[in-house]
Amino acid sequence: MSKKSKEKALTSQQEDFSAWYNEIVLRAELADHSPVRGCMVIRPYGYRLWELMRDELDRRFRETGHQNAYFPLLIPQSFLSREAQHIEGFAKEAAIVTHTRLRATDDGGLEPDPASKLEEPLIIRPTSETVIYEMFSKWVQSYRDLPILMNQWANVVRWEMRTRLFLRTAEFLWQEGHTAHATEAEAEEETRRMLGVYRSFMEEWMAMPVVTGPKSESEKFPGALRTYTTEALMRDDKALQAGTSHNLGQNFSRQFELTFQSEEGSEEYAWNTSWGVSTRLVGGLVMTHGDDRGLVLPPRLAPIQVVFVPIGRTDEQREMVLGRIRELTDRLSAGIRIHVDDRDNLTPGAKFYEWEMKGVPVRIEIGPKDLEKGQLVLVERVPAEEAERKEFLDQQEAIAGLEDRLERIQARLLEQARVRREESTTRGGVASVAELGRIVEERGGFVYTGWCGSDECEARVKEETRATLRVLPDEEFRSADAPTRCLCGEASETEVVWAKAY
């Protein structure tokens, strides 16, 4: 689809990060607002990004022994209410189906037909623990039926009041893994394994470094025993919870009679886990790498990895250049996703602008003079050194080196994101709530402090600083000098990470 030719310049990140984000999502044609409040339309470019994420995650889920299945969109109200914390967490954002037929009104309009009112309202799934464990309880008889390792790719609805494209929408797409195990240890191992799958996907494919570890009690999933999280830091120094993995203990198996006969013959409740990532990851990708020229996509997830722009004033020139481009691309591995932009109604400049906005990692320009010299101009979306923006290269060498170049770009984006995160991280010496508040206000980023472990203390910090307790970081992320005191002055039980968050 063509773009309006004269657009005002993109708002800079510095000026207004939030406006920058919204403009990028719309202008790069990732998504659009829909006529239904809070629901988005994912456009082909954004959906392709999601498909590439999905395919790689799906591969990793299968590799770890999971199978896909599909469970109903609609959940009986009574199911949701069985687990007390669960319903508490979801009751206030439930899309409720109450009728199943429309009828004509006297004035020629339509209304829900009162005669079609459901005896029990149905809730559009906000998550599927309840209906899935109900089904597991039908399928499981003995320890031989365990573990069950399932995953579902689906849409869910949570009626949020304040929504933002990809980051918080009333309807979103996600995957939810659901498993049942014979022992607590196996469930804990599975919860940790899937957290690891998320982490390596986020780092290796999204080039988005994350801090992993458990959530505090107050931040865990409604109904879980323990929630583990992957926390990323965006370019505006706010945190994003990118994916979570829950050890549900026996909380749901007790409510849904999910029992099995053990090898010894006794009747036991199964141990469950669930874990999910959503289209929110697309928003995370935008805010991890994007800059004032637009999107920046890591090559492994870029729908287009290399765009070729032919240059030429006459039809004849353009035909010759296109011929050469075809010769060169024929030699490329089928694994590289390329696009030849041969539109004749846009100037090369307009094309450059569009593909930079869309975050394509590598652009190659070839003009009539390049044909003779056997050279081309190559521009990386984010060059290693800004001074080297335009590279004049031998055509054959440049094409032969593309695969390696994409790998280098992928690695560099991760490294740059890691450096940015570390620069925005404050460790050690933060000794009071007031000081945390100042850092969060002036600087943002991750702030490591000690924590006494008390819910009340956590709530007070949140209240006073507007930072939330993001994660109890796993050992590798902890400070060499772990703080010995909580912000409240009590002895610290564990180090924690605070940040303002999406």
Added chain:
Amino acid sequence: MSKKSKEKALTSQQEDFSAWYNEIVLRAELADHSPVRGCMVIRPYGYRLWELMRDELDRRFRETGHQNAYFPLLIPQSFLSREAQHIEGFAKEAAIVTHTRLRATDDGGLEPDPASKLEEPLIIRPTSETVIYEMFSKWVQSYRDLPILMNQWANVVRWEMRTRLFLRTAEFLWQEGHTAHATEAEAEEETRRMLGVYRSFMEEWMAMPVVTGPKSESEKFPGALRTYTTEALMRDDKALQAGTSHNLGQNFSRQFELTFQSEEGSEEYAWNTSWGVSTRLVGGLVMTHGDDRGLVLPPRLAPIQVVFVPIGRTDEQREMVLGRIRELTDRLSAGIRIHVDDRDNLTPGAKFYEWEMKGVPVRIEIGPKDLEKGQLVLVERVPAEEAERKEFLDQQEAIAGLEDRLERIQARLLEQARVRREESTTRGGVASVAELGRIVEERGGFVYTGWCGSDECEARVKEETRATLRVLPDEEFRSADAPTRCLCGEASETEVVWAKAY
């Protein structure tokens, strides 16, 4: 998951086709009933089948220039009502969202919070024409923005009263293609192109032959100008509408102001098409090939194409046999989907029974004696000749020939289905409604007759015979001697196909 060890024998097709179908779907673990009336759970084996269908269809959609996108689940009631026939078609099966919050009742229960009542009810999409063309109208300005060729993989809800797993469920999964074009001719060409994509997929992958052509006015999609269909004949001689492609004309573009500036500068309404197939195809696959031993899957869609069953009384024997199986399977192309059934709690006989039930095209048995002789036993799920059920083959040759064998099985299943359909087709000489009624009652199958083209005549035939007008067959399917008279005695305008249908 293990199966209950003692199951009663499968009902035969002859005895009760409908019972046979339900038993197969449950026992082969394709799907299960859910706690929500009319909604199904698609189990991993059935979902894998659907994924294999989806991947191949998706490949064909991309090859024909379409891109995937995602539109909202919820549609404002007023949108659905804009196109008069459209709302007429869907008003009586609408799942209606009226509230967005639950609140506690005095007796400790929950109810939809009256304060959360939506000003305008939202309908869970029964299909997405309305919301999609509303979005297209935002995106399209000029002829340069056309055509738009999009597809969506999604769930939809139609509140059906009488449901059957896969064939008719309140919620189902499907794809819906939606396109916009500058001219009527292009839209018609697209409608036909996608009908062709469906047909070749159904024949080449599902091994399910179909008759293609337009539907009558009374059977077309609510809001379409013309609907084209692919009609298959099931093993009980009833028809299944497997996929449809609609030329929507300008019916929706006029209601949603989907206009564009033409090359000449005038403002024009776009021409739309939509086309879809759903999880109903899984039901069609079951009823096209299944037999009294269970499912029969064409190799291209079989989640497992070859199952290896090691035979041996002692652990040592089984270990040796498994070692040989590993050697043999290492040599197989990665393209072949194999499974080695090394469970130690089932007899070989129980395994054979299970894999036949699940329709695996080829089973290979190897026992201790086969190791010395370098041979194996190969059993095709549906052998060319029933007498040759067990083939004793050289191990190396059998493995080297597997790929060709799977192709032969694929081709044979299509051929057998075609022969069955032709044997169940009545052509020529059916001159009265009473005669059609007799044939439909006694024999079933497709019945070709002449038709005067009148809606009233069609309605009367349907009323009296319970057969419906399935399709106005495309030329290649028409009888050499086309009937000259309609069943009503008037002159025939076109040949048509009648059948009882799912």
